[in-house]
Amino acid sequence: MMYMAIGVGGIIGALLRFYLGIYIHSWWTDPFPLGTLAANYLGCIALGAFSAWVSAVKSVPVWLQAGISTGVIGSFTTFSTFSIETMELFQNGLNALGCIYILSSLFGGLALAWLGRAIVASRSGIRH
């Protein structure tokens, strides 16, 4: 049950990331990898919020928690594509853009993971 929930979650997460990328790159033509950054940012907020919500309501079945957090959100965000895109920016001599990409992923991701958690935690009255 656990493996199936995570696998099905993985399908949903991977497809959402794929479609978001296609959509963003239909109007974004700059070499900055906005598609991956957007998926990673959204996933950080979502996982922070979902984890805080789960610990507040305490009644979500474990397989469903894992299916959504490990499966859907875990697969929606990606680190390998981030690494490759950073490499490609440096390979193409776009060093400043490469550094901006690393720093915006590093600090933006942390801030949004914290924010997603803090918003839900403050509403549900749990300590954060």
Add this chain to the structure above:
Amino acid sequence: MISASILVAIGGFWGAIARYSVNRWAARTIPSVFPYGTLLVNALGSFLLGYLIGMRAEQRLVLLLGTGFMGSFTTFSTFKAESVQLARTKQWSVFYLYIAISYISGIVLAFAGYALGRQTSA
């Protein structure tokens, strides 16, 4: 578009299950506050995706193994959630070490995988 989606979906299914399995294995083998499981999938996935891109794999293989499998096998949200958890519990040395090793290993291994993939295809 439909066949591309099917390839991404198949890769995504197995990538998520593989990440979960590696995480469980790492938690059993090396019990630690340091998130070895996520570091391992992210480092390994960055290397293998670099290899795939370096060897100029055909489009369908990139969709199945790259966008689908490696995209789902590696994760950014869990990496950040674990980092925030380390900060909340004030384990600062682990926090800085985890972030530094993740970014450095990911980018260096992407370069290494790419270089190896270039050699293979040449």
